[in-house]
Amino acid sequence: MAPVKLGLVGIGKIARDQHLPSLSRSADFDLIAAASRNAGVDGIANFSSSGEMLAAMPEIAAVSLCMPPQARHQVAAEALAMGKHVMLEKPPGATLSEVEQLAGLAASNGVSLFATWHSRHAPGVEPARDWLKGRRIRKVTVTWKEDVRHWHPGQDWIFEPGGLGVFDPGINALSIVTRILPFPIWLTGAELTFPENRQAPIAADLAFAGPSGEAVEAVFDFRQTGLQTWDIVVETDGGTLKLSMGGAKLFVDGEERGLGPEAEYGGLYARFAELIAAGQSEVDLSPLRHVADAFLLGRRAVTEPFVFDPPAAP
Amino acid sequence: MAPVKLGLVGIGKIARDQHLPSLSRSADFDLIAAASRNAGVDGIANFSSSGEMLAAMPEIAAVSLCMPPQARHQVAAEALAMGKHVMLEKPPGATLSEVEQLAGLAASNGVSLFATWHSRHAPGVEPARDWLKGRRIRKVTVTWKEDVRHWHPGQDWIFEPGGLGVFDPGINALSIVTRILPFPIWLTGAELTFPENRQAPIAADLAFAGPSGEAVEAVFDFRQTGLQTWDIVVETDGGTLKLSMGGAKLFVDGEERGLGPEAEYGGLYARFAELIAAGQSEVDLSPLRHVADAFLLGRRAVTEPFVFDPPAAP
Numbered sequence: 001m002a003p004v005k006l007g008l009v010g011i012g013k014i015a016r017d018q019h020l021p022s023l024s025r026s027a028d029f030d031l032i033a034a035a036s037r038n039a040g041v042d043g044i045a046n047f048s049s050s051g052e053m054l055a056a057m058p059e060i061a062a063v064s065l066c067m068p069p070q071a072r073h074q075v076a077a078e079a080l081a082m083g084k085h086v087m088l089e090k091p092p093g094a095t096l097s098e099v100e101q102l103a104g105l106a107a108s109n110g111v112s113l114f115a116t117w118h119s120r121h122a123p124g125v126e127p128a129r130d131w132l133k134g135r136r137i138r139k140v141t142v143t144w145k146e147d148v149r150h151w152h153p154g155q156d157w158i159f160e161p162g163g164l165g166v167f168d169p170g171i172n173a174l175s176i177v178t179r180i181l182p183f184p185i186w187l188t189g190a191e192l193t194f195p196e197n198r199q200a201p202i203a204a205d206l207a208f209a210g211p212s213g214e215a216v217e218a219v220f221d222f223r224q225t226g227l228q229t230w231d232i233v234v235e236t237d238g239g240t241l242k243l244s245m246g247g248a249k250l251f252v253d254g255e256e257r258g259l260g261p262e263a264e265y266g267g268l269y270a271r272f273a274e275l276i277a278a279g280q281s282e283v284d285l286s287p288l289r290h291v292a293d294a295f296l297l298g299r300r301a302v303t304e305p306f307v308f309d310p311p312a313a314p
Numbered sequence: 315m316a317p318v319k320l321g322l323v324g325i326g327k328i329a330r331d332q333h334l335p336s337l338s339r340s341a342d343f344d345l346i347a348a349a350s351r352n353a354g355v356d357g358i359a360n361f362s363s364s365g366e367m368l369a370a371m372p373e374i375a376a377v378s379l380c381m382p383p384q385a386r387h388q389v390a391a392e393a394l395a396m397g398k399h400v401m402l403e404k405p406p407g408a409t410l411s412e413v414e415q416l417a418g419l420a421a422s423n424g425v426s427l428f429a430t431w432h433s434r435h436a437p438g439v440e441p442a443r444d445w446l447k448g449r450r451i452r453k454v455t456v457t458w459k460e461d462v463r464h465w466h467p468g469q470d471w472i473f474e475p476g477g478l479g480v481f482d483p484g485i486n487a488l489s490i491v492t493r494i495l496p497f498p499i500w501l502t503g504a505e506l507t508f509p510e511n512r513q514a515p516i517a518a519d520l521a522f523a524g525p526s527g528e529a530v531e532a533v534f535d536f537r538q539t540g541l542q543t544w545d546i547v548v549e550t551d552g553g554t555l556k557l558s559m560g561g562a563k564l565f566v567d568g569e570e571r572g573l574g575p576e577a578e579y580g581g582l583y584a585r586f587a588e589l590i591a592a593g594q595s596e597v598d599l600s601p602l603r604h605v606a607d608a609f610l611l612g613r614r615a616v617t618e619p620f621v622f623d624p625p626a627a628p
Binding site: 286 | 391603606
């Protein structure tokens, strides 16, 4: 198959850190244009909006959207209506319903929609899923603690409504959990901690249940300095599995298993190419549904204000 | 078909106001038992829990659950696993995911699950849906204002996490809107007003969009004394439709249309009987999904504390 001509929309941190390097290595896609309000990509055509880009370059067959979720739906709907294949960064939207609408639009226009969960392409995830099959799972403990100032420097959108706060990384954990467990889970209780000056939580404690009394507990915290933790521990009747470093490392009863190299975004673009070739979409909303459930059912606590750059001590 | 032997779980206000009178008139169901922590129903077998009821009376083929949503999942899951048909009051659960799990359980046990939306059975709803078909819709305005002290006296659960606050009535409006509109809508913005001593909102302003730029605006308020309002106005290229009194009255360009009598819960039990006879389930989560979206995307405002019985003035 000839490479699919692609336009990238939203040239921010995640585009530069992940999408551009992966696309430069991809044989499936030919990145020919970018659209961004404030930034550009050297060596390709640049536009200030997706609409301008698609109008000027009708040869673009697919777009990949990397801007914050609050702005994603309109651009995605416009591209799908023009018959373009669309790949969405996580989370796929600011609401569940808008992504459902996009899925319907993709189907009615005969194009592929791919709602990505990059953490599912971490090298330990599929081996973990395979190892858990057929074992009796007792308890799952998720610890996802990182420093928002390091990973999202100055990104105020993350604490705006729809920005998800600590669920922006936490949804990565949920995307892995919902992939590796062989049964569905549902939230039974949550406490969400909001800085008093912010609209999205900075920390969350979640409890889920599974169909045979399995317990899933998750702690998300955006205030972690020093050691960062992205761990999922699964206790079973046949030993304990641990995914560390967001799925990059896998341990069984403390013994590390050999894994392939990290290639999350390479995996996403390979999957997007497969979906386009097969004429299919992939839109699994379960991670975002669990987050929406946490906002719906969560008890709210308020904590001290959060600012990205606290004033220096006098 | 012989009447289906039914057990009713949760004997509170909605059971007495609606379920018991409708069941007494239903030829489809034979109410033979009730389960409730604090109350009973004269003339039938009474139990303090659903589990005791189902263990003692295996002839019960179906259960109808009327307790608050926070407690519904466990009872429903247990009944479905025992091969009982289950009808759920609205909202069908405290989270979306737990209801998805119930739907899977109903399918795997070959029984019917019916997630009810009683307002969809208001007499004006199907005529409104029919009238809107083929008309171009421009704008929908929903006004749902009622006095929580009158309709939910002392029901503190409604302001607990999972109780939905003003979305408890508001979800009725959303259940009608999602039934009468011929296209999907999605939330684009919301402001939720929380009493500073409560975990669920007492008022909400919502904005939704439709696929051709249609605007849907909704105002929910639980603090309305005096005149109560449950109106949905739909402006189209062929006139203006208004559903009033929660769907009990229908007007086109100000002229009232004749409708059948109010029979919401009679309609629900008739539909439940149809589903059981056909071996089908009906679980449309879209109203609850819109509420979850509102909690997810909504901007939060805080207002004065709310108490059900304010102390008398000195």
